[in-house]
Amino acid sequence: MKKTSLKQIAEIAQVSVATVSYALNDSSQVGEVTKAKIKKIAADLNYVPNLSAQNLRTNDSNIVCAVVNTYQGNFNGDVIQEIQDIFAQKKYQLLAVSGSIPNFVKTDMVDGLIVLNYRSDEAELRRIAYDLHKPTIFMTNEIAAKKTANVIINNELGIKYLFETLSKSVHRNICIITGDNNSYNSQQRLKAARKYYKKFYKHDDFDSHVYSGDFDPNTTYQLGRHFLEQNTYNAYLCFNDDMALGIYHAASSLNKTVGEDLSVVGFDDSYVSSVVSPGLTTIKVNKKTWAEEVVDQYFKIKSNSNYPETIELIPELILRDSVKLK
Amino acid sequence: MKKTSLKQIAEIAQVSVATVSYALNDSSQVGEVTKAKIKKIAADLNYVPNLSAQNLRTNDSNIVCAVVNTYQGNFNGDVIQEIQDIFAQKKYQLLAVSGSIPNFVKTDMVDGLIVLNYRSDEAELRRIAYDLHKPTIFMTNEIAAKKTANVIINNELGIKYLFETLSKSVHRNICIITGDNNSYNSQQRLKAARKYYKKFYKHDDFDSHVYSGDFDPNTTYQLGRHFLEQNTYNAYLCFNDDMALGIYHAASSLNKTVGEDLSVVGFDDSYVSSVVSPGLTTIKVNKKTWAEEVVDQYFKIKSNSNYPETIELIPELILRDSVKLK
């Protein structure tokens, strides 16, 4: 009924607890015969080592924790899954938590931390990175601390591509729809958009073209309906694909055709952007590469280096038919 | 540098370790003055209790683990998020893991288990449920064991609704596309489809209308293109929404119009099904209700009852324009 412990196995096998521990850890300190006997008993009793005890003793858990703002949407889930797959190959267990960084990260239950799209004041992140002396990777923040690396998207380049595309579009009356204002990526994209708007449009009215869409397709559906009815804008730069879909929805509800009557571009290349009609022009970051880089940095930090490092991923433009080119 | 422990606090406060422990747990065993002093020191030193030690001692962690097959797609993420939100309100920490059920679930690090879309032979699940003496909820399986509940979708009803809808459609040449064959929901839906196909179509050729789509839109895109070119089928019943989108994609690539030239129905009411054009007729299970029921059962089991229980959620038909009715 109760969990089997080393002690019980030791009693049955008529050896000491230490011997059982050695045997199950395949230490050479135990003879083959005894080892086999002990292992058999352990298997029979369905023995599972108590991780709490193990961690308490060893301070090393092979457990890595990933923090996301939410499991919802087409982005976070994909990215965590990629990371999970790589860690699994290396016999590491990835745990995901959503919301705030839980206390157990600060204890010895977890070996390291991966932060994706955490939305909070950077001060807290900074504090955590600073006094958490474990490998920590930020994927959507830039925070310099020991044992910390940042593996982030080069958002400026992505925005540049999108502006270039839209500048070749027949539709030029541009509307920029941002995501959650607390999101690092949204902030970076906004900053880059400001820069390239000026460069491409030579106007100072950037702010009047910007709307907050909160990464939510329903919000952009409402916005889109309004603007399309009034003919305010005919080109939409959305900071993620989901919001772009909201514009699609608005367009079709008003019998307008994306790629004909209006242009739409998105961000992230989520799977829907290829499935939807017309295909959505979007910015892609290879999630597998991203995940590999994250895990790579993780083990680099773990093994020795602890200097802060920042790695930028170069995004790629995926051209589809949501933009009618001149 | 190193984590502060009760011991260090005790030394500074010039009291025993036990007193510190009592003080921080607000026990009445300690005088107010000492308590305040100790708390201040703990705060200053940034004390965080070591969960491994706590669990080892108390066998109770306030951590619940959710297992999913993958974080990807529009379904699992939504559901986990709902569950997470409810647990968070109750000061429980939900951890998510993807892949197989990790060892730490079997140790005392985790209080209970929630299994969603785990794909494996049921034998393993049964074994786990049987000798894991913690609250366990299966959301996509029916497994009877102590301290175990099943909170599942009534798939038969959902399939029935979809057949009723398609039987009123102008398109009647029906193609049934299943998901992953290891998925419980896919299996249940297939079983129900077999039943209702016979009822509505009075034919014995069910199996020749069934194709495996693996829950993947690209697979159904290929299937859809093939069938639509050959005019094999003009009504598609997909076991989830993503696959239905693949049919949408195939249709538009062949200049056919969903809801006009063909009918499509899906399952799950993921957010895309309302955003896409035409809207996708689909089966909805209220995820919030589902999550509430799961958490409810969790605490019921935890507090006392340990008899197996099965709760079925009644799904709802969401009618949109992907089916042209007579």
Place this chain on the structure above:
DNA sequence: AGCCTGTGCACCGTGAAAGCG
């Protein structure tokens, strides 16, 4: 002596029971 196999014990941080002035 040296190798092989196995044991005793201190220790991680916590919390509960019992003890004590």
Place this chain on the structure above:
DNA sequence: CCGCTTTCACGGTGCACAGGC
């Protein structure tokens, strides 16, 4: 009875060492 301390166990690890050949 209050306020605090001592002691112990939770489960597992690995060092230092013991005893036999």
